[in-house]
Amino acid sequence: MSDFRRSQNEAHPNKTNTLMLAIIMLLILFVGIQIWFLFGALNNALQDNIYFALTTFIGSFLLALASFWLLRYLPDPLKKSRGKRK
């Protein structure tokens, strides 16, 4: 029996691909910003600039939370969805 999800998937066969690409791109962006923060914090901590380290830590922590939250929207593995169809 056809349901909403199945008809959606059939109408937009590239959706999983697009979603996956978007999630990975966002994750790479977040990780890139975090690397930038970490580099800045390392350099500034050596100059006893604790506030910069603290600010970058808060930013980095929020980005990590956002990354974990994004993982919720990862599409299901294909094998699993095939199994469901059966």
Added chain:
Amino acid sequence: MAKKESHDRSEIPAWKSDFPISEEQATHVNRREFAKFLGLLSGALALGNGVIVIRALAFPSKPLEGEHFVCNADEVAVGEMFQFEIRGNEIIPYILIHLEEGEWRAFEQKCTHLTCAVRYREDLGKIECPCHHGFFSADTGEVLQGPPPRSLPRLEVVIKEGKVYVREEKQDKTV
């Protein structure tokens, strides 16, 4: 025959076979795994940033206490450089520079780029890091050229009865 062989192989339980994991299974990284790895990396970077904060709060850098004798003033001629170390929790190398008559400077010898040993170039009147050609001002320790991100940490030089001492410099911490 070939069919029979493959049939036999499939009957062997995974734990008994020599290579229970197929090569494709071991080497293939799908996009879900890659995305999860990026999530993990993101967490690790946040943790790393947290460690910097904890380290800075728990172990603040201690200023140099008291005055330290370096050498006699007549041992270092004008334009010369003298290397010395100060032993505390860790051994930190410094350089003493006799710029002009009565003008002394002391800087940490570790380049702020990748901690190479810096040296005073009298012909240029600058402090040079030979590793990546970074140049610092011999007067203030500021970066003049090259990759170093920060100026050299500086000590105050005091001359007492022909002897050279160094102590922590009182400086404004500007961001």
